[in-house]
Amino acid sequence: MDAPAIRIDRLSKRYPRVTALRDASLEVATGEIFGFLGLNGAGKTTTIRILLDLVRPTAGRAFVFGLDCQRQGLDVRGQVGYLPGEPGFYGDMTGEATLDLLAALARSPVDPRWRRALLDRLELAASDLKRPVREYSTGMKRKLGLVQACQADAPLLVLDEPTEGLDPLMQDAFYALVAELRARGRTVFMSSHVLPEVERICDRIGLLRSGELVLVSTVQDLRRLAGRRVRAAFAEAVAAPASWPAGCEPIAVSPTVWDLRVRGPLGPIVARLAALPIADLDVQMPHLEEILKTYYADPPAA
Amino acid sequence: MTPRTLALAAHSLRRIRPIAMGMAIVLGGFQFLLTQVAVFLTRNRAFGMLASLVPDFIRSLAGPSMVAFMSFGGVVSLGYFHPIVLASLVGLAIGIGTEPAAEVESRFGDLVLARPVARHQVITRSVIVLVTVVAALLLVMASATWIGLACCTPAAAERPPFALIRSLAVTLAAIVLCWGGVALAAAAAARRRATAAGMTAVAALASYLVDYLGRVWDPARLASRLSPFHYFEPMALLTGGALNAGNVAVLLAIGAAGVVAGYAIFSRRDL
Numbered sequence: 001m002d003a004p005a006i007r008i009d010r011l012s013k014r015y016p017r018v019t020a021l022r023d024a025s026l027e028v029a030t031g032e033i034f035g036f037l038g039l040n041g042a043g044k045t046t047t048i049r050i051l052l053d054l055v056r057p058t059a060g061r062a063f064v065f066g067l068d069c070q071r072q073g074l075d076v077r078g079q080v081g082y083l084p085g086e087p088g089f090y091g092d093m094t095g096e097a098t099l100d101l102l103a104a105l106a107r108s109p110v111d112p113r114w115r116r117a118l119l120d121r122l123e124l125a126a127s128d129l130k131r132p133v134r135e136y137s138t139g140m141k142r143k144l145g146l147v148q149a150c151q152a153d154a155p156l157l158v159l160d161e162p163t164e165g166l167d168p169l170m171q172d173a174f175y176a177l178v179a180e181l182r183a184r185g186r187t188v189f190m191s192s193h194v195l196p197e198v199e200r201i202c203d204r205i206g207l208l209r210s211g212e213l214v215l216v217s218t219v220q221d222l223r224r225l226a227g228r229r230v231r232a233a234f235a236e237a238v239a240a241p242a243s244w245p246a247g248c249e250p251i252a253v254s255p256t257v258w259d260l261r262v263r264g265p266l267g268p269i270v271a272r273l274a275a276l277p278i279a280d281l282d283v284q285m286p287h288l289e290e291i292l293k294t295y296y297a298d299p300p301a302a
Numbered sequence: 303m304t305p306r307t308l309a310l311a312a313h314s315l316r317r318i319r320p321i322a323m324g325m326a327i328v329l330g331g332f333q334f335l336l337t338q339v340a341v342f343l344t345r346n347r348a349f350g351m352l353a354s355l356v357p358d359f360i361r362s363l364a365g366p367s368m369v370a371f372m373s374f375g376g377v378v379s380l381g382y383f384h385p386i387v388l389a390s391l392v393g394l395a396i397g398i399g400t401e402p403a404a405e406v407e408s409r410f411g412d413l414v415l416a417r418p419v420a421r422h423q424v425i426t427r428s429v430i431v432l433v434t435v436v437a438a439l440l441l442v443m444a445s446a447t448w449i450g451l452a453c454c455t456p457a458a459a460e461r462p463p464f465a466l467i468r469s470l471a472v473t474l475a476a477i478v479l480c481w482g483g484v485a486l487a488a489a490a491a492a493r494r495r496a497t498a499a500g501m502t503a504v505a506a507l508a509s510y511l512v513d514y515l516g517r518v519w520d521p522a523r524l525a526s527r528l529s530p531f532h533y534f535e536p537m538a539l540l541t542g543g544a545l546n547a548g549n550v551a552v553l554l555a556i557g558a559a560g561v562v563a564g565y566a567i568f569s570r571r572d573l
Contacts, residue, residue, distance in 0.1 A: 052416045054573040074418045082416035088409025090317070104309040105417040148413065158416075 003066030005030045005156050005187035006051065011060035013046050013211075020046040023060070024213040026206055028189055030065075030155075033182055035198035036191040038208035039296055044191040045085060047208070048158055051189075052082060064156060078107035081154035085161050085191075087145040091134030095124065095144050098133060099151060106152040115151045121177055122146060122170065138165035146174065150181070157181065159190040163197060175201050199288040207295050215295055219288060226291040227263035232273050233280040234258075245269050303426070306419050310427040314401060315434065322435050325394060329439060330446035333381045337450025340377040344459050349373060375462035376540055378451065381443060382470035383536035385510075391439065391474070392481045396502045398432045399485025402564070404495035406573055421569045425486065429561055432482040440471045469545040470536050476553035477534040481506050483560030490568035530556055 006028040013021040021043040028034045038044045049055040050062050053073035062069040064076040089098055103110040119129070122143040133141065142165045149157060163171045178188055178201050192198050198205055199219055207215040217225070227247070237255035244250060244260075245268035252259040262269055266283070273281065343349055353372040381387050402424055405411035415421065444467050451461050485502040492498035509529040516526020526532045533549040 049573075052412075054412060054415060056570075056572060074420055077416060078418040080416065082412075084409060084412045084416070086409055088405075088412060090408070090410060101309065101313050102413060102417065105306050105414060105419050107418045 003063065004028060005032065005065060006034075006189055007063040007066075008047065008050075009061050009063075011047070011050060011062055012058045013043075013050065013055065014058045019211050021050075021057075021208075022211040024208070024211075025060075026213060026216060028187060028204075030187050031182065031185050032204060033178060033188045033202050034190070035202035035205040036189060036208070037193075037195070037198060037205055037292065038191075039193075042208040043211040044208055045160060046211075048082075048160055048189075048191065051158060052077060052080065079155050081149040081152055081157045083145045083149040083157075083159040083162055085164070087141060087148075089133045089141065089144065092132050094130055094132055095136070095140075096129035098144065099129070099148055102148045103151060108152065110151045111153065114153055115147065118147045118150050118177070121173055121180075123173070139167055139170060142166050143170065146177070150177070153184075154186075156187045156189065159188065161192060162190055163192070163194060171197070195289040195292055196287075205288075207292060209296065215292075222288065222291055223286055225263070226286040227261045228266070229282075229284040229286065230258075230260045230262050230266070230269060231280075231282040231284075232258045232260075232276075232278055235277040235279040238276050241272070245272060303430075304423065306417075307423045307426050307430070310414070310419070310423065311430040311434075314398075314427060314431045318398065318431065318435060321394065321397075322439065325390065326439055326442040329381060329387060329390075330442040332387070333443045333446035334450040336380050337378050337447060338454060340374045341455055341459065343377060344374055344456065374460045375466065378447060378462055379466065379470055379536070379540060381447075382467075382474050383534075388474070388477070391436070391478045392506055393503070394439075395432060395436065395478045395482035396485040396499050396506075398435060399428060399482045399502070399560075400489040400492075400495045400498040401428050401431070402486070402568060403489035403492040403498040406492075407494045411573060415573065422565050425490065425561065425564045425568055428486055428489075428564075432479065432486075436475055436478050436482070440475050444468065444471050466539060469539050472545060473534060473536055473539065473550060473553075476550045476557075477530060480530050480553040480557040480560075483557030483564075485560070487560040487563040487567065490564040490566075491571065 004027045006026070008024055008026045011021055011024045012019070024043070024047065036044050036047070046055060050057050051064060051069050053069050053076070056070060065079055067076045067079075069076050093101075099115070103115075119125075124140065124143050124147065128136075128140065133144065136144065142162075146159075146162060149159060163174055166174060175197075181188055190202075202219060204216065204218050205222070206213055215222075227249075229251075234256050239255075240250075240253045240258070247262055247264035248269050249261045249263070250258065251261055260269065343352070349372050356372070402411070405414065405424070411424070414424065447467050448464070455461055481502065484505065485498060488498040488501050489495070492501075510531050512522065513526045513529040513531035513534075515522035516524075516529070516532065530553055533546075533552045535543075535546065535549060539545065
């Protein structure tokens with residue numbers, strides 16, 4: 001398929017009292033794992049619901065594999081597996097009946113071997129599936145939600161907070177599942193609050209703040225943009241230089257410790273440090289969490 | 303009708319089965335027992351005594367329907383217009399009609415409509431369930447009446463003809479489906495089932511009272527024409543009148559208008 005898995009074009013959604021989404025544009029390539037980030041109320045779920053035609057945009061358009069999400073909604077939804085943030089399972093239905101009903105609504109028949117593989121991977125036993133969903137823990141409901149989203153093996157998976165409520169072992173199982181989906185050529189579009197998780201599994205991220213898409217980047221580019229943290233400790237007091245090499249920004253400077261942020265190559269600062277009595281040198285890659293917190297808090301740099 | 307619509311309808315029917323079966327047992331049992339009450343009153347020649355207990359002004363207010371009610375056929379037919387039976391069936395129809403709002407509220411609708419299911423299929427599903435359940439319940443009521451008449455009625459009793467029972471069932475089905483359609487329209491716009499069901503129930507109650515006022519108070523007669531209950535006239539059937547196809551058509555048209563509004567609203571709204 002030549003068309004991107006997802007394309008949203010100047011998408012806006014206004015409610016009477018609030019603008020949930022403002023002029024957002026984005027493309028997600030086929031086979032990509034895309035993390036969609038933002039604080040509560042930033043517009044992540046609204047965007048997802050527009051993709052599924054559960055909510056109609058005020059302006060702009062959304063496409064999935066080149067199909068208009070509003071005009072060709074049925075065709076779009078035939079190619080999407082969806083995990084809602086709060087799956088509305090009926091408590092009195094068993095897990096198995098829930099999966100069977102939702103499988104009956106899929107475009108193509110569900111392969112029982114694939115479903116079994118998903119259940120095994122997420123450790124949902126056959127005996128669990130015979131129980132009513134009201135007896136499930138939060139994590140089990142999440143697992144059931146993941147299975148129902150993935151069981152039709154749709155080319156695009158839209159997952160809203162997929163690891164919410166999963167224990168660390170199940171989170172690992174989910175990451176392995178995403179790796180398998182990637183290997184099968186599936187596209188995953190997931191919203192998340194968990195930045196280490198996004199850093200671990202996503203190829204690219206988009207960040208929404210108050211309905212505006214303020215950042216779209218690969219994780220690597222974002223790190224590069226943020227720069228590395230260089231901390232040099234000296235065996236004796238040294239004088240701070242009058243000027244710093246290009247790309248080097250002092251964070252905290254004392255006679256015995258320099259704490260710097262370096263964007264770009266490390267060579268110039270290392271060359272300068274080489275002439276000084278270094279006791280210790282520490283270079284840290286920035287965590288996504290640190291970088292994104294600045295975007296959550298402040299308007300993006302012009 | 304697509305397999306997905308049928309899958310949804312089968313799911314809804316499974317969910318409502320305990321309530322529907324309970325109502326079938328209660329209403330069927332009630333109809334059967336009414337035939338036995340009528341037999342008992344006939345054997346004790348009590349109809350005349352009962353009629354004499356009713357004050358004259360009530361008798362003149364109610365007209366010939368009172369005479370019809372104080373008869374074997376009237377007692378046997380009571381279930382087809384008794385206010386409690388009517389309220390319970392309308393309540394059931396409101397419950398079925400408001401399922402789309404319940405699914406929006408519980409977010410089960412997200413799971414359904416995130417799949418290749420068109421929104422009109424959700425409404426069509428509710429129509430199928432509504433018609434199926436109402437038809438099944440009235441069939442059970444009519445069957446219970448027939449069984450009661452066939453097995454235990456003395457030959458001398460003035461059994462109501464089958465056509466009367468059928469006409470009473472049809473007119474009762476029409477008023478119930480009418481309110482089911484109204485409930486569907488309300489549910490298509492609501493985010494909560496309680497809102498849709500409450501609005502429809504209040505509208506039904508107000509309509510019932512307006513119709514009642516119109517029947518006993520001339521100044522309210524014109525306004526009562528706006529009430530669907532104005533077109534629900536089982537007493538006319540009991541007093542020997544034929545089934546008024548126009549009245550049935552009005553009730554079904556109101557229900558159909560509700561369904562059409564439901565389709566239009568549900569297909570346009572944000573979920």
